[in-house]
Amino acid sequence: MYFIDGKTKLEISKALFMDARKVTQLLKEAQEQKLVRIYIPETVGETYSSLLVRRFPHLQRVFVVPALVPTQDPRAKEKERVALLQRIGITAADYLEEINGADNNPLHVGIGGGETLFEFVMALPERERNMDVHALMVVGRGDTGDSPTHPDASINASLLWSKCGRQPRRCRFATMTPYAPKIAKGQVAEYFRAQLKQLADNPKVKAVVRALDNLDVAFTSLLSFDSPETDPQTMLDLLAPAVTLDDLMRQGAVADMSYCLFDSEGTETPRDPDGKPISKDSWRFFLTPGHYSGLGGVAFYKKMVEDGKKVVVLAGPSRVAGLKAALRGKLFNVLITDEGTARELTKP
Numbered sequence: 001m002y003f004i005d006g007k008t009k010l011e012i013s014k015a016l017f018m019d020a021r022k023v024t025q026l027l028k029e030a031q032e033q034k035l036v037r038i039y040i041p042e043t044v045g046e047t048y049s050s051l052l053v054r055r056f057p058h059l060q061r062v063f064v065v066p067a068l069v070p071t072q073d074p075r076a077k078e079k080e081r082v083a084l085l086q087r088i089g090i091t092a093a094d095y096l097e098e099i100n101g102a103d104n105n106p107l108h109v110g111i112g113g114g115e116t117l118f119e120f121v122m123a124l125p126e127r128e129r130n131m132d133v134h135a136l137m138v139v140g141r142g143d144t145g146d147s148p149t150h151p152d153a154s155i156n157a158s159l160l161w162s163k164c165g166r167q168p169r170r171c172r173f174a175t176m177t178p179y180a181p182k183i184a185k186g187q188v189a190e191y192f193r194a195q196l197k198q199l200a201d202n203p204k205v206k207a208v209v210r211a212l213d214n215l216d217v218a219f220t221s222l223l224s225f226d227s228p229e230t231d232p233q234t235m236l237d238l239l240a241p242a243v244t245l246d247d248l249m250r251q252g253a254v255a256d257m258s259y260c261l262f263d264s265e266g267t268e269t270p271r272d273p274d275g276k277p278i279s280k281d282s283w284r285f286f287l288t289p290g291h292y293s294g295l296g297g298v299a300f301y302k303k304m305v306e307d308g309k310k311v312v313v314l315a316g317p318s319r320v321a322g323l324k325a326a327l328r329g330k331l332f333n334v335l336i337t338d339e340g341t342a343r344e345l346t347k348p
Contacts, residue, residue: 024090028097046064048343049061049063049342052345056330058333060310060334061334062337063336064337064342065084065091065337065338066087066338066339067317067339067341068081068316068317085316086123087338088116088336089119089122089314090119091336092117092123093120093121095336096120096124099217099310107129107130107132107216108132108215108217110134110218110289111219112136112156112218112257113151113221113234114234115151116221117156117219117221118155118159122159124164126163127163127165128164131170132170133161133171133172134171134172134173134211134212135153135157135174135208136153137259138205138208138286138288139152139154139175139238140178140179140238141238153258154173158173174287176205179192179242180242181241183242189282196284196285209287210293213293215289215309216310217309218310220257221313221314222313223235223319224318224319224320224321225253225256225322226254234256235259248261248283250273251272251278252264255322258288259288260298261283262297262298262326263325264325267298268283270282280297284297298329298331301331302330302331305330305332306330311332312335315336315341316338319337323337323341324345
């Protein structure tokens with residue numbers, strides 16, 4: 001069905017009443033056992049992949065999955081949205097399997113939060129892997145409200161560790177006390193600075209964050225602030241009402257990668273109303289990779305790209321502005337996205 005009829009993994013799973021992740025596992029086993037040989041002519045997605053790699057030479061790989069099917073039916077729209085996340089997740093899982101085990105050294109993998117990365121983890125078959133798993137940020141959320149659709153990095157990291165054999169001492173994450181819901185006006189910057197310092201001075205937290213300096217690959221999502229579909233349960237929910245989306249955008253922020261903010265040029269350069277650069281502390285609310293090595297914020301991911309390590313971004317529709325900025329800044333070098341988003345990224 002997959003190789004001859006050209007059906008997608010999701011279509012096969014529906015026809016056989018089987019989970020899509022099981023279909024992925026069976027197809028992989030068929031290839032490993034040499035039951036099939038594959039020749040795939042170039043597709044529209046592969047054309048976009050080639051165009052993007054030529055336009056942005058720092059990109060190592062680009063994977064493009066079929067786009068959303070347009071619909072006005074709210075239930076069908078949500079079903080298609082989830083199906084797209086699953087397609088992106090399955091592709092990410094296949095990529096991890098490809099790069100894992102390239103040598104005998106353990107692979108240090110960082111993972112952020114969110115639904116797309118959750119689907120990536122769920123698409124992985126359970127088996128022992130020589131892998132150390134790290135959450136990409138230290139957060140504390142508390143009550144997730146009526147719609148808990150944003151798994152934090154610690155959840156995704158724990159699930160990924162579980163998928164890789166549940167080996168002792170191979171999953172690292174830390175959590176924190178959620179920020180106060182109300183902060184006195186005029187004391188916002190001082191409050192966050194003091195809270196971060198106290199957290200950073202904790203030896204156990206420091207050990208977890210320092211270990212991130214050894215990452216070989218980071219799997220992260222990206223949130224574009226101009227999107228009408230901005231998830232209220234992301235970083236913004238953790239900071240409200242002390243810090244709002246309008247506050248960040250007035251300072252020039254266009255997007256974030258795993259809670260590391262950046263501007264339209266892909267740099268961490270917050271600005272005052274007159275356009276003058278202000279302290280990076282204005283955009284630093286959580287402990288993220290590079291905090292102790294002087295490469296905090298998106299500078300950490302940029303350095304990973306420069307060093308030839310892999311920063312994998314999983315991003316679908318409504319992320320174009322943020323993706324363009326991150327591409328300008330060379331903040332990632334592997335992209336997994338949909339046809340519609342890829343098409344927009346190829347435009348001048």
